[in-house]
Amino acid sequence: MFSKLLIANRGEIASRIIRTCKRLNIQTVAIYSEPDEDSPYVKEADEAYPLGGSRVHESYLQVDKVLDIAKNANVDAIHPGYGLLSENADFAERIQSEGITFVGPTSDVIRSMGSKVEARSTMKRAGVPVIPGTSSSTKDADAAIEAASDIGYPIMLKASAGGGGIGMQVVNNDEELRKAYESNAKRAQMFFGDGTMFLEKKIINPHHIEIQVLADQKGNALYLFERECSVQRRHQKVVEEAPSPFISEQTREKMGEAALKAVRALGYQNAGTVEFLVDENQHFYFLEMNTRLQVEHPVTEEITGFDLVEEQLRIAHGETLRYKQSELTIHGHAIEVRVYAEDPKTFYPAPGQMTDMQLPVGDHIRHELAVHSKSFVSPFYDPMIAKCITWGETREDAIERMSYALSQYEVEGIKTNLPMLRTVLNHDIFKQGNITTSFVEEHYLKEEAK
Amino acid sequence: MTEVKANMAGSVWKIVVTEGDEVTSGQDLLILESMKMEIPIATDDDGTVKELKVKEGDFVNEGDVVAILE
Known part of the structure; x- marks a missing residue:
């Protein structure tokens, strides 16, 4: 089993992972932002290192800092928890290239499931039922409106790179779709660095x-x-x-x-x-x-x-x-x-x-x-x-x-x-x-x- | 004179008006950011922005006055 594990996360999930590690006799390394210094998980870990910063992009999303801490602390594995860098394929790849084990799937799989458009087509090919919708991303609002006429309203507009409900909206007609398309593409670009959008039929009362x-x-x-x-x-x-x-x-x-x-x-x-x-x-x-x-x-x-x-x-x-x-x-x-x-x-x-x-x-x-x-x-x-x-x-x-x-x-x-x-x-x-x-x-x- | 108050606790992400601006009812004055949500704070009245009580990056509590209109 691993001897030392870094948890690239915060809050309750960091505590949760530390608990299992203690039972399995694995040493734990926590990382924390400035506002998290006083969090329970920081004290529970065997070692804890500051990342500085408050917002996630100044702290927990700083891949270089996280990797430096992991290397200096001499860990043999990194658990990403959920959210933050957990579904970041580049992060998983960087970890592996440092000779550290990423506790999760391979970076290729993370990448292919991270794009919802690609995930849809992969699942369709594998024989898993998918919601009727666009099989590729729509290039702009006009293309989305054209695709919508084939799918039929109501439609769920979604960001390909999205998560946590961000960039997602139900639309009932062309006009709503046009309005929602632009604002959600912008938000998705801001949050995920990718404004790619696609459409799915809205399943009623699912x-x-x-x-x-x-x-x-x-x-x-x-x-x-x-x-x-x-x-x-x-x-x-x-x-x-x-x-x-x-x-x-x-x-x-x-x-x-x-x-x-x-x-x-x-x-x-x-x-x-x-x-x-x-x-x-x-x-x-x-x-x-x-x-x-x-x-x-x-x-x-x-x-x-x-x-x-x-x-x-x-x-x-x-x-x-x-x-x-x-x-x-x-x-x-x-x-x-x-x-x-x-x-x-x-x-x-x-x-x-x-x-x-x-x-x-x-x-x-x-x-x-x-x-x-x-x-x-x-x-x-x-x-x-x-x-x-x-x-x-x-x-x-x-x-x-x-x-x-x-x-x-x-x-x-x-x-x-x-x-x-x-x-x-x-x-x-x-x-x-x-x-x-x-x-x-x-x-x-x-x-x-x- | 009207006070515009924050409807949630959070930090001031962006201020989209400056003192002296003419604003109309429904117009956004600033955007609060809290726990991965952005909530625009709009005025319910027409008027002129007399004073901005906060600057970008400030933490405000629910009910704090963020701007005064005339």
């Missing part, structure tokens, strides 16, 4: 369901079932669960097989997630592949007993997967909520000084924390300050435990989405289990406005 995969370097692959992530605001996930309460056993198997087709077509290695939209008739369509660990990976861990970070490290180290697909089963049900520093109704960010935090304690209540009770939540990064995960024998048990956990959960000094999470977990439609990606807009926001 479920967002994704398959976790693991693949070793010898061609063995597993799917660790699905996560349903349909509770979203601004196209970002808020509540996730596993298994999905919506799909049938037959759909589960079909989606798993489709994800493995994708893995084999790509020659994929390490942990990855194949995201699908699933319509009301349980038809599923490839959305994108995330070539990294996901924020919501704990719900899969809770129902399968896997430590996904450990699996990632073993695979990166060249080990063979220790299980066969037929040996895997789903045990119980798990739910994760993301605690965001934001207004619970407008979802506007709410950074600031925390004054206290009380965490619920109990069996099968798990926490992943980016903060301590007196943290200053900086405006420079993602609003997620914590995740809470509960497990139960049944979905009802997991919901009941989460409702209890949320009733005991307190964050003082800043606004959080905790009131929203409590409402969602106690909502009849959520309890019934048929939640689509329009749930927050159609139910939560409309009912809150009354």
